[in-house]
Amino acid sequence: MTSPDSQAPTPPPAEPESKDRVYRSAPAIAGGVMLLGIAGWLGVDAVISGEGRTPWLALALLLLVVPLVVAFTLRPAVYAGDDRLRIRNPFRIVVVPWGQVASLRSAYSNEVLTESGAKYQLWAVPVSLRARKKAARREMRATAQARRQTGRDEGRGSVLGTTEGLRHGFSREPLSDGPVRAETDRIMDDLRGLHEARRQAESARGEVTVRWAYEVLAPAVAGAVLVLILVALG
Secondary structure (H helix, E strand, O other): OOOHHHOOOOOOOOOOOOOOEEEOOHHHHHHHHHHHHHHHHHHHHHHHHOOOOHHHHHHHHHHHHHHHHHHHHHOOEEEEOOOEEEEEOOOEEEEEEHHHEEEEEEOOOEEEEEOOOOEEEOOOOOOOHHHHHHHHHHHHHHHHHHHHHHHHHHOOOOHHHHHHHHHHOOOOOOOOOOOOOOHHHHHHHHHHHHHHHHOOOHHHOOOOEEEEOHHHHHHHHHHHHHHHHHHHHO
16 A cells, blocks of 8 residues: 555646737727728618619628728737737737847837847837827826925925915825826837846747738738729729
């Protein structure tokens, strides 16, 4: 009989694999759903009530328009894992290991620059100048609030300080713990932090791969060809 001490030790449970962080544009998704709804409504109405070549032209236009709407609104996404960055743009999927990322740049668009000099735009993380201006205004208000709070603390106990505090009024909202940033700028900060943490990892090495999204291109091209044929036939 085997003694309890001679039994093989139970191996520790396997650690769960780290899931990718997924970044997508909520306004683009909302706009895409709205456009698909409008296109479907108009297309179905043309197919049902149209005459002659109109139903066929409507179907061809749907075959052209729907993949393009999906490509530019619902499809874009950025998947950030421990070892690589996967970029799903309208017509391409780009996989860049962190060791191949030279920098993440934000100007009028958010881009990834590789060590080889290639540049890939992050369609799912668009730059919003309006959001940046809004964040700058919030930062100015937070700074002004902090200055007023400091003045109130310094003048506490004096009649003048109390009077000024009541005159200006103080918001009960907590002060900002750091700079106020636009959402897409915060996403880029997260990606830069992950890049710095993982760029030297052995598992983050490899080559950049690019794959064309034929599942989007093929139906769009077929729809365009059908539209041209139907228009040419009159």
